[in-house]
Amino acid sequence: MAQPRARRSTAGASATSTAAKAHRELEPLRFEPVERDPAYTRVARAIEAKILARELRAGDALPPEMDLAQQFRVHRSTVREALRRLESAGLVKRPPGAKRMVVSRPAAAELASGMRHALVLHDVTFVEVWEAMMVIEPEVAALAAARRDQQDLQALTAVHEAFKSSPKGDPHAVEVVARFFELLGAAARNRVLVLAKQSLARVLAPSLARMIDKVPQARSRIADAQRRIIGAVHDKNAEEARRWMSKHVRDFKRGYELAGISPDTPVSVD
Amino acid sequence: MAQPRARRSTAGASATSTAAKAHRELEPLRFEPVERDPAYTRVARAIEAKILARELRAGDALPPEMDLAQQFRVHRSTVREALRRLESAGLVKRPPGAKRMVVSRPAAAELASGMRHALVLHDVTFVEVWEAMMVIEPEVAALAAARRDQQDLQALTAVHEAFKSSPKGDPHAVEVVARFFELLGAAARNRVLVLAKQSLARVLAPSLARMIDKVPQARSRIADAQRRIIGAVHDKNAEEARRWMSKHVRDFKRGYELAGISPDTPVSVD
DNA sequence: GTTGTCCTATTGTCCGACAATCCGACCGAG
DNA sequence: CTCGGTCGGATTGTCGGACAATAGGACAAC
Numbered sequence: 001m002a003q004p005r006a007r008r009s010t011a012g013a014s015a016t017s018t019a020a021k022a023h024r025e026l027e028p029l030r031f032e033p034v035e036r037d038p039a040y041t042r043v044a045r046a047i048e049a050k051i052l053a054r055e056l057r058a059g060d061a062l063p064p065e066m067d068l069a070q071q072f073r074v075h076r077s078t079v080r081e082a083l084r085r086l087e088s089a090g091l092v093k094r095p096p097g098a099k100r101m102v103v104s105r106p107a108a109a110e111l112a113s114g115m116r117h118a119l120v121l122h123d124v125t126f127v128e129v130w131e132a133m134m135v136i137e138p139e140v141a142a143l144a145a146a147r148r149d150q151q152d153l154q155a156l157t158a159v160h161e162a163f164k165s166s167p168k169g170d171p172h173a174v175e176v177v178a179r180f181f182e183l184l185g186a187a188a189r190n191r192v193l194v195l196a197k198q199s200l201a202r203v204l205a206p207s208l209a210r211m212i213d214k215v216p217q218a219r220s221r222i223a224d225a226q227r228r229i230i231g232a233v234h235d236k237n238a239e240e241a242r243r244w245m246s247k248h249v250r251d252f253k254r255g256y257e258l259a260g261i262s263p264d265t266p267v268s269v270d
Numbered sequence: 271m272a273q274p275r276a277r278r279s280t281a282g283a284s285a286t287s288t289a290a291k292a293h294r295e296l297e298p299l300r301f302e303p304v305e306r307d308p309a310y311t312r313v314a315r316a317i318e319a320k321i322l323a324r325e326l327r328a329g330d331a332l333p334p335e336m337d338l339a340q341q342f343r344v345h346r347s348t349v350r351e352a353l354r355r356l357e358s359a360g361l362v363k364r365p366p367g368a369k370r371m372v373v374s375r376p377a378a379a380e381l382a383s384g385m386r387h388a389l390v391l392h393d394v395t396f397v398e399v400w401e402a403m404m405v406i407e408p409e410v411a412a413l414a415a416a417r418r419d420q421q422d423l424q425a426l427t428a429v430h431e432a433f434k435s436s437p438k439g440d441p442h443a444v445e446v447v448a449r450f451f452e453l454l455g456a457a458a459r460n461r462v463l464v465l466a467k468q469s470l471a472r473v474l475a476p477s478l479a480r481m482i483d484k485v486p487q488a489r490s491r492i493a494d495a496q497r498r499i500i501g502a503v504h505d506k507n508a509e510e511a512r513r514w515m516s517k518h519v520r521d522f523k524r525g526y527e528l529a530g531i532s533p534d535t536p537v538s539v540d
Numbered sequence: 541g542t543t544g545t546c547c548t549a550t551t552g553t554c555c556g557a558c559a560a561t562c563c564g565a566c567c568g569a570g
Numbered sequence: 571c572t573c574g575g576t577c578g579g580a581t582t583g584t585c586g587g588a589c590a591a592t593a594g595g596a597c598a599a600c
């Protein structure tokens with residue numbers, strides 16, 4: 001009883017206000033589409049706004065669903081739909097084995113997965129991703145060289161060793177390559193660039209695996225490039241790091257060509 | 271009646287199988303946390319998988335919620351929660367004034383909004399964003415110079431004019447600046463870079479507005495830079511485009527310094 | 541052809557319910 | 571007094587079922 005009334009009244013209000021606003025333009029008589037978004041959207045937006053405004057800070061527990069439902073004058077199911085919305089955006093999450101939801105800041109991983117979906121579904125091709133890497137990675141390497149600390153160096157070396165010692169046909173090797181890029185990003189101390197580049201190496205991974213399989217010299221060339229880059233980063237030689245990374249990324253493309261993989265191959269998922 | 275049974279059986283099954291698998295290693299006896307994710311998550315993942323595998327293609331209408339519920343042997347509410355998940359990821363959406371949901375590819379705007387949330391909530395500072403722009407924008411300009419067509423030029427010029435003719439204290443001017451960067455991205459014909467850079471100019475917008483207000487010569491410097499960049503793009507002079515964009519972005523930082531805005535100011539929302 | 545009417549499928553929202561389980565409080569044994 | 575058990579309330583995950591609003595289509599009337 002109460003709910004149909006509420007629903008009708010909100011819909012009616014928005015319709016009439018829109019109509020009233022547009023009523024005076026007589027000439028072409030254009031109306032903007034009457035905005036009519038479901039309750040779960042509004043609830044989600046309301047909570048999202050509170051989070052972005054820092055009224056709810058990361059780590060805070062959200063009020064119980066029932067409380068929210070009462071505050072918004074909405075059924076619990078509706079609140080739940082809104083929560084799923086926020087959950088998928090990474091704004092709230094449930095710590096493993098906890099009951100209440102807590103506010104959280106979107107992690108890099110979530111952004112990256114969204115990016116991956118977008119790239120895959122838009123049939124983005126290998127060249128496009130490669131081009132982006134050509135733009136970003138050398139600079140990241142240069143920044144990393146300038147800012148790395150001892151731990152970064154250590155981690156990079158460890159991954160490099162892991163790559164060298166990975167067995168011949170190991171499908172895990174590409175994973176290690178991706179990790180190398182990630183660590184370099186971390187050493188560059190720029191979260192924006194990290195976010196931007198995060199997904200690049202990852203979406204390339206599947207085809208990279210095929211490439212490494214087909215091109216015998218690929219492994220050693222990658223290992224060599226990594227060694228040189230680590231060397232430059234160790235010496236805090238930004239220019240050198242940039243140059244070698246540039247060469248390294250360029251090599252990827254050459255590898256693809258040698259492997260007979262077309263540059264227009266769309267990146268794929270897994 | 272049927273549902274509690276189903277719930278119990280899945281939980282029990284995963285628990286016992288995990289235990290059985292780990293049962294033989296006696297030494298440290300490590301168990302991985304028993305995975306127990308709610309039904310709405312699984313449903314969402316199942317549908318997501320079908321989309322990424324192209325079994326559901328962009329534009330296809332999803333089956334009605336009730337059908338999905340029956341197929342998954344799950345209540346309609348559960349399906350709905352899963353759908354909200356996908357909706358927020360941009361994998362499905364409802365075209366305005368349509369009933370069924372249709373599969374869609376995540377638009378740049380959604381990715382960008384996620385990125386914005388992340389940057390804001392992680393207290394990313396102005397310099398970090400600026401640094402990313404320094405890396406990306408000049409190369410984008412260079413690519414744009416190489417690949418622009420007549421329409422790109424036209425659009426860029428239009429926006430440039432709009433900026434020049436925007437009144438003195440117009441808060442809309444920063445919007446126009448952001449648009450300029452977007453158009454340049456479009457002209458560069460690389461969707462990966464567009465996605466990566468999309469949110470940069472936007473998160474800067476609020477503080478950019480303050481900067482323009484405080485620094486009298488900012489407007490004319492921006493206008494000048496735009497003119498030069500458009501000129502280089504017009505001449506297909508990549509090198510020149512890169513140089514001017516580099517200068518342009520560097521100028522932003524100088525503007526901030528002149529305006530007395532600290533480089534460590536966190537980017538804000540709206 | 542356009543407009544009005546009617547039907548059906550489907551969504552948005554609600555109600556109410558219940559099992560599982562987390563959490564904190566309380567309590568007895570060492 | 572700390573530590574491991576026990577118990578009850580709070581909260582979530584999920585379900586069945588309901589109903590109004592509306593998109594979409596078929597079909598008749600103008």
